[in-house]
Amino acid sequence: MSSPKRTTIYDVAREAGVAASTVSRAFSNPRRVNATTREHVLEIAERLGYRPNPLATALQSGRTATIAMLVPDITNPHFFGTIHGAERRASAAGITFILSYTEESADNERSQIERLARSVDGFVLAASRMSDGTTVELAREHNLVLVNREVEGLPSAVVDNGPGSWQIVEHLASLGHRSLVYLSGPHQSWLAGERWRALRAGAEQRGMTAARLGPFPPRVVGGGAAADAALVSGATAVVAHNDLLAIGILRRFAERGVRVPQEISVVGYDDIFGADFCVPALTTLAGPHEEAGRAAVELLLRRGSPSAAETAPRRVTLSSHLVIRDSTGPAPR
Known part of the structure; x- marks a missing residue:
């Protein structure tokens, strides 16, 4: 038949x-x-x-019904939620979703945008490593939305790390810590700068000393050098750029016989899958990263719609919160 x-x-x-x-x-x-x-x-x-x-x-x-999302490190669990949220929103809109990673390179990021430009209607840039000037230049020719990065005049969806970083400082101060060290991520990372500014301001408010060391690779492998640097600093509390780096720090402390949190406390950012499985379980700053991915695609779709472009929000800000686990404790006497 x-x-x-x-x-x-x-x-x-x-x-x-x-x-x-x-x-x-x-x-x-x-x-x-x-x-x-x-x-x-x-x-x-x-x-x-x-x-x-x-x-x-x-x-x-002249439209492709396709968008691309670029992330610095596709193996970092921090981006899993953002990717999932973006993909689901694109799917709901009947949009094809392309994922690509830039290997923490601003040059790779720019070249991929230029290479894919004719194949997609817009780009979601997660934790972009490009400079503000380069990003603005590209935005003149391409439809761009940022996730966890801000550039004046461009739309973005951001998990607000400022108040969250103050929560970290308040938590450590309540445990009697008088000194902390921030073990920073890549120097091109906008988040690294934002987190350090908030931590430093919070520490000053609480009468604590704060130092920034790095940059360190934002992966487990970077934890060894970061942990050794933290010990030399003499600080009683360590705040790592992200959870992967924090887990590497915990491993190095264990190798050297440094007890956490009895001798030193450790805090991370992102609350990735596995942050509560390491030993000790990691205190970390969590945020709605899946929602950030969804919001970024929504901003991109609105920018592409002539009827909604004028009323589309330029910035979506989402709140973060501290998840307290076993890696933080009272400051050593």
Whole structure:
């Protein structure tokens, strides 16, 4: 038994009494079709069960119905939630989602944007490593939205680490710590700078001393050198740039026989999967990273819609909170 014949654009055109090109424009570029004619075409198409080919519509409209998300390190669990949230929002909108990673390189990030520009309608840049100037320059030609990065004039979705970093300082001060050291991530990281500024301001407010060391690779492998530097600093509390670095620090302390938290406390950022599995379980700053991914794609979709572009928010800010576990304790006497 043969399958029913698929309704084509020519079937709709013949039934509606218009040219096939008019039917095509009614779907792909409705502003170029008289409103009455368009309503008539859509009514006929609905009755005949016609559905336009997405690829053909994209080619005719100049849009691809595809977006790309760029992340610095695809192996970092911190980005899993952001990626998941972005992909789900894109899927709900019927948008194809491309994921690429830039290996912590600003040059790679820029080259990938330029290479993919003709294939996608816009980019979500997660924790971008590019300079403000380069980002603004690219935004003049491409549709960009940032996640956990801010550049003046560009839309972004940010988990607010400022108040969260103050929570870290308050927690450590309540345990009697008078000194902390921030073991920083990559020097191109906007988050590293934001976290350090908030930690330093909070420490000054509490009469604590604070120092910044690094940069260190934001991975477990960077924990060895970071831990050794922390011990030399003499601080009683360590705040790592992210949880992967913090887990590497815990491992190095264990190798050297340094007891956590009896001799030194350790705090991370991001609350990645596994942060509560390490020994001791890691105190860390958590945030709604999946929601940040969803919000970024929503901003991108709104920017691509002429009717919504003027009212689209420029910045979405999400709150973070401290998750207290076993890696922090009273300051040693």
